[in-house]
Amino acid sequence: MCVIGGGVNGTGVARDLALRGLRVVLFERNDLAFGASGNSSGMIHGGVRYLETNPSVTETSCRDSGYIQQIAPFLLHRIPFLMPIPEGKKGRILLELIDAYFRAYDNYQPLKHSEPHTRISAEDLKRLEPGLVGENAGGLTFDEWGTDGARLCVLGAIDAEEHGAVIHTHTTVESAKREGDAWKVEARDLIDQRRHVITATVIVNATGAWSPITARLGALPPERVRVRPGKGIHVVFDRRVSNYGILASAIDGRQIFVMPWQNVTTIGTTDDDYFGDLDDVVSTSEEVRYLVQGVARIFPAIREARAIGTYAGVRPTLYAFGRLEDKLSREHEIVDHESDGAPNAFSMIGGKLASFRLFAQEMSDRIARDLAPSTVCTTHTTPLPGGEREVDAMQLADKFQITPVAARRIVFRHGARAENVLSNLGKTPAAREIVCPCEPVLGAEIMHAVHHEHARTVDDVARRTRLGLGACGGMRCAERCGQIVARELDLKPSEGRAQAHAFLVKQAKMRAPALGPEQARQEALAIAAMRAAGTE
């Protein structure tokens, strides 16, 4: 089985097939979770907004959210949301309508172990979130689950690997050809230029927004896997600035939000047709203003908060012409290329983070129907690596003599495997070092990411650990992380430095559109530091 793409769909299907005992090779052109999977809102939500147009999306999202909690409970955190309903001519009626709407949503809540919604008064709204301004008719509460999309991909890939799969990151497929009854796939490692040639019975194109490009490499008609790439950005603030997630409206009436997520606050998201380079998606200050303006209307404190960066991704939405971005279907679809004269070639189009596991199951069932009919899907019952049992972060902190904050964050990312990460502590003095103080990230976790999670660059480490994504923008840790990556991978020290530099440039580019007064001083400091180190 050859799976192309290391996002949630690719790693999901690789894991599913590997768990069924099939032999899998996965190629990822950039890094695991490089695209939409690692740049989403980071929510396994129930898809409340699809209830009106696509209730089946809501149901599958909720059901799958429940499964993900079973297999990786450590990787989820509850985000309670407030939805203020503004006072006005129709405020009361709107409140009734939305209340009823959420009553319908409540039917699905048990599937994802969430609380049913509640209706609260304007006074309670104000009491729960004193930062809210404006007169409200009342409001609603509901809850969703926050997660880390990059971790889901990485853990999926690791589990696949532990069940026999082979994972190649930074390896781009250059061609896929039919040879006899099989596919011959040629790929090239973009870092060390090594070539891989494999023979596969089945080939799965799980490359999200890149799908048409990938199809062309296999001489498949790209219009059969057409997506409508929708760019979405988020702005990240340096701490939790609200107690709850809050829904707000943007100037065009679109729903946007501000929410506490992991140890930061994010606001999101935009949805705009994208026609640019998928390997280099950047935010703009206009997009940032659109979001900040919308949120500030009801939560003005956001203007005073310190934005430390942005991130951007491109949704692989199903193609349709002549519809507004928001009205596009979030459903997923499997394209069987048999009718294109290419048997045993499939493309996975569309999909959402919240229902990725289900999509992977559908794809794997389709493949297994012909090739391994006796197998069944077990991805919803088999724990992801780390989900085998619960671990207590405080006990871990005590046992390994690390700070409780670091222990908590390691447990969030690694679950029960946190012990494996920390078993590196004694190996070198650098393992105990708090390399990234913002997150925090210990040297031991970097080593673990390099040796057990396919991290090959500083940027890869950041995706897995959130190193360098805090308030200092990597100034304190990128160089050091580069040194550690270079040493662990036997690279030249200058290669580690070059990786660190590339990471810092990328982060600076993503921070720039959200620059505020305090961050401006930090930027000036970064410029001075680069100059002082002679690495400008």
Added chain:
Amino acid sequence: MKVVVVGSGAAGTAAVISARAAGADVTLVRGRAGASALGSGALDGVIDDDAKSITSALELHAVGACSVATSAGTIRKASGHDLSLLDLDQVKGPVLVARVAHVAWDADALAAAFSENDPRAFVARDVGIVLHTDERAMNHVELAARHDDPARLSRAAERIRSALEGASAVLLPPWLGAAAPRAKELSALAGVPCGEVLVPIDGPAGVRFERARDRWLQNARIDAKPGRASRVSEGKVVLESGEELSCDAIVLATGGVLAGGIVYTPGEPSTFALSYDAPVQLGLDGMPLAVPGSMYGVPPESLVWPGGEGLERVGIVSHTSAIRTCGDCASSRPRTMLEALSSGARVGRESAR
């Protein structure tokens, strides 16, 4: 002449020193720490007589072309350096990189990085100068302060001597003095040149600058007012406390964006502003800032690293004989310590006339 200097970083200090040397009656308004307090200890740019006069007054730097090793693993050229940094141009043979028990110091990684592109051999060996377990995670500046103690320094020299094994110089973490640079003393005790690696932002070089400045101000009995200026006009400086200072000439040395002298506010048509009232104009690259064609001001993407460095290019463009500017708050000057010293010295001298 009565001169008021606003700002006590490198530029302000240089202005005070040269105005006093020219016979002026100088008052210094001392704000908070800025870019100079975060300095790395490297001097970049061209050294002129103005800069030289200040470095000799402060007794903090060696001037002249040199090469310093950085904690980022690079070796880079500079026009001068804090006396505690090791000048590799003066070293021929193998260099010992001290391996010490500290979480922010990886001698082996540094030695490997320096050796990659440099003909000198860099070797890491244990040098037991961390004496207590609490020091293993202590910040550099505090450890530097501990080495102000002569007993501690001679103990370090002993440890270095026993680890030398033929090394002709020793690179150490940035711990060689907070009150003053101690590398010279240590080198004499150890018998070989010893010095620090440059740390880009949180090393002790900035603290040493502050201490050297304070020593000079005290010896010269300069009237130094704590606090910030809130309003500046010809012949008068009003402090945030309400106190008013009258004078014949004013020197603005209030720093750029990094120090807080210039404030960047997105979403305002006047994206950049001084952090106090003054009858001066801001500009970019020496030209007055134009009104942007956007209600949201200048797009930040065009200003910051990488690509643009607008944050550093904005500064005061208007000059009169009553209000002069120097250092980072002046437009189109390189944001370096040397430029601050040189422009401060020149402006201080002019103001005293």
